[in-house]
Amino acid sequence: LPETWDIRNIDGVNYATWNRNQHIPVWCGSCWAQGSTAALSDRINIMRKGAWPAINLAVQVVLNCGNAGSCYGGFDDGVYEFAHKTGIPDQTCQPYEALDHDCTPENICRNCDREKCWAVENPKTYKVSEYGRVDGIDKIKAEIYARGPVSCTMWVTQQFLDYEGGVYVDNGGSILGGHAIEIVGWGKTEEGREYWIGRNSWGTYWGEQGWFR
Numbered sequence: 001l002p003e004t005w006d007i008r009n010i011d012g013v014n015y016a017t018w019n020r021n022q023h024i025p026v027w028c029g030s031c032w033a034q035g036s037t038a039a040l041s042d043r044i045n046i047m048r049k050g051a052w053p054a055i056n057l058a059v060q061v062v063l064n065c066g067n068a069g070s071c072y073g074g075f076d077d078g079v080y081e082f083a084h085k086t087g088i089p090d091q092t093c094q095p096y097e098a099l100d101h102d103c104t105p106e107n108i109c110r111n112c113d114r115e116k117c118w119a120v121e122n123p124k125t126y127k128v129s130e131y132g133r134v135d136g137i138d139k140i141k142a143e144i145y146a147r148g149p150v151s152c153t154m155w156v157t158q159q160f161l162d163y164e165g166g167v168y169v170d171n172g173g174s175i176l177g178g179h180a181i182e183i184v185g186w187g188k189t190e191e192g193r194e195y196w197i198g199r200n201s202w203g204t205y206w207g208e209q210g211w212f213r
Contacts, residue, residue, distance in 0.1 A: 001141050006185035006197050007042060007149060015148075016184065017041040017054045019210040020096075021203035028071035028098035033062040034201035035151035035180040036079035037088065042184065043148035044126060057083075057126060060094040065103035076151045076180050080131035087125025141186060149184040149199075163206070167195045167213045187213065 007015045020038065022030045037057040044055045063070065065086070068078020082088065093109035101107045105119035112118075134143045134150065143150055154160075157173040167189060185197040195213040204210040 001138070001145055004187045005145055006187065007046065008184065013050055015042060015046045015050055017045055017056050019204050020201040022098065022201045024098065026098045029073050030059060030063060030071055031180040031201055032069050032074040032076045033059045033066065033079055035182045036076040037062060038182045038199060039149040039151045040083060046148045055126060056091045057088045058091040058094045060096045061089055061108055064101045064107040070100045071098065080128060083128045084131055087127040089123045089125050093120065093123050140183070144183065144185060149182050151180055151182050153178050153180050163212055165208050167193060
């Protein structure tokens with residue numbers, strides 16, 4: 001394993017897809033769907049060697065039909081199960097609304113004219129052949145290095161909400177809740193402190209342009 005790894009700079013190429021904000025246009029606790037679909041979208045981008053256009057999977061379809069959670073929380077495991085069994089279309093089928101809708105054909109992929117909207121038949125979806133869990137620093141690194149980013153869960157304190165940059169170290173405090181994020185790589189400070197490179201889903205005005213270490 002290399003000492004540092006970051007999918008935003010692999011031999012000078014940035015394989016990261018777009019940054020997200022789960023709370024626009026309204027508050028929605030969809031981190032479990034954001035971190036997992038970001039990891040899958042980035043893996044697809046890596047597999048396609050960064051070919052244009054990048055595929056950004058539809059978080060809204062996961063909310064509508066994934067049966068893994070809602071705007072009040074959920075589990076990233078269910079997103080991978082949904083991608084394995086059913087497949088997820090890209091976000092041009094269903095832009096993110098930060099709302100929970102029923103799972104109907106129109107809420108999987110739609111098109112509209114000036115008067116009405118309708119379901120798109122047989123939309124293209126993206127699937128995974130297998131999925132699972134990985135534990136331990138070196139095994140997580142090996143998975144990211146071999147196949148691409150992963151999602152994971154963490155406890156959040158006020159300190160993380162207030163993070164503005166640098167290497168984040170949790171010094172304790174009241175736990176406000178669980179949170180799912182994407183891990184895209186790792187690094188080391190000049191003093192030798194190792195850190196993960198993570199992407200959040202709270203907009204680019206949080207942390208280091210939406211990212212953290």
